[in-house]
Amino acid sequence: MLIIVDxxxxxxxxxxxxxxxxxxxxxxxxxxxxxxxxxVIGLIAWFCxxxxxxxxxxxxxxxxxxxxxxxxxxxxxAKIKQxxxxxxxxxxxxxxxxxxxxxxxxKDVNAWLYIPKTKIDSxxxxxxxxxxxxxxxxxxxxxxxxxGSYLIPAAPLRSDGVASEDAHILILGHKMNEYNxxxxxxxLSSYYKDKKSAEKKKYVYxxxxxxxxRWKVWCAYHTHSGDDVYKxxxxxxxxxxxxxxxxxxxxxxxxxxxxxxxxxxTLVLSTCNSLSERDxxxxxxxxxxxxxxDYKTKSxxxxxxxxxxxxxxxxxDNDINKKGN
Numbered sequence: 608m609l610i611i612v613d614x615x616x617x618x619x620x621x622x623x624x625x626x627x628x629x630x631x632x633x634x635x636x637x638x639x640x641x642x643x644x645x646x647v648i649g650l651i652a653w654f655c656x657x658x659x660x661x662x663x664x665x666x667x668x669x670x671x672x673x674x675x676x677x678x679x680x681x682x683x684x685a686k687i688k689q690x691x692x693x694x695x696x697x698x699x700x701x702x703x704x705x706x707x708x709x710x711x712x713x714k715d716v717n718a719w720l721y722i723p724k725t726k727i728d729s730x731x732x733x734x735x736x737x738x739x740x741x742x743x744x745x746x747x748x749x750x751x752x753x754x755g756s757y758l759i760p761a762a763p764l765r766s767d768g769v770a771s772e773d774a775h776i777l778i779l780g781h782k783m784n785e786y787n788x789x790x791x792x793x794x795l796s797s798y799y800k801d802k803k804s805a806e807k808k809k810y811v812y813x814x815x816x817x818x819x820x821r822w823k824v825w826c827a828y829h830t831h832s833g834d835d836v837y838k839x840x841x842x843x844x845x846x847x848x849x850x851x852x853x854x855x856x857x858x859x860x861x862x863x864x865x866x867x868x869x870x871x872x873t874l875v876l877s878t879c880n881s882l883s884e885r886d887x888x889x890x891x892x893x894x895x896x897x898x899x900x901d902y903k904t905k906s907x908x909x910x911x912x913x914x915x916x917x918x919x920x921x922x923x924d925n926d927i928n929k930k931g932n
Contacts, residue, residue: 671746704816774841775851
């Protein structure tokens with residue numbers, strides 16, 4: 608049988624012969640060094656790809672959110688701000704969010720969260736089903752997102768099928784990597800690590816279709832996923848809610864004087880588990896009501912006293928009924 612061998616076959620055979628010859632001269636120790644070197648190179652390559660993917664994801668999230676802010680947020684102009692400050696009204700409360708545009712994108716949008724001088728300025732989703740965390744990995748368009756969305760877990764319904772008013776508003780956000788800059792709750796534990804830091808960002812703003820709310824920081828602490836703060840719903844005046852507040856005070860890294868009682872609504876911002884924490888702890892910041900601005904009546908009210916807040920709400924309802932609006 609005649610075997611035809613062209614020049615390329617000869618070159619390949621020569622190369623293979625050279626490789627096998629080289630491998631035959633390599634001892635076990637040298638082979639281990641080579642494999643170790645290849646592994647290190649592979650690890651570095653994987654790490655670079657991961658960092659780039661993380662960075663690209665962050666840029667996409669920030670860009671999309673900036674576009675959404677430009678599309679839906681109406682900032683008060685200079686004249687309105689000046690008038691507000693002259694009346695001791697926080698101009699941040701005069702911002703307006705176009706919820707009709709947000710709801711057109713997704714009916715699960717519940718509120719808008721804002722902390723000045725941070726990147727925390729975004730919509731908040733309400734999960735539609737108990738135990739479901741769809742928006743932990745999805746944006747407002749229900750598209751996959753590494754950072755997900757700020758979300759409020761769904762609470763169990765009462766026996767009559769109606770949702771109970773929860774004594775605390777729990778907003779979850781991912782503890783993202785800090786090396787790519789601020790996004791989601793990546794810097795939450797830095798902002799509220801102690802009293803001095805918390806004082807600089809003591810107010811958090813929540814926006815709804817009919818009003819804006821300002822909340823004041825009370826305390827913050829590290830905890831875990833089994834903490835009582837992640838249970839819901841809590842009822843005003845209930846012993847379980849009293850226990851929650853007492854436990855938060857005991858665990859707090861710092862406490863301000865605006866201590867809530869069992870009839871005070873609280874706002875809770877919490878990170879999810881973070882790989883940067885050795886024991887995968889979460890970080891919780893609790894706020895109490897401070898003031899409310901009603902868009903329809905253009906009225907501003909200090910609600911740090913819950914009794915005054917309820918009185919104000921009754922007056923607003925009465926005023927609206929009289930006007931027939």
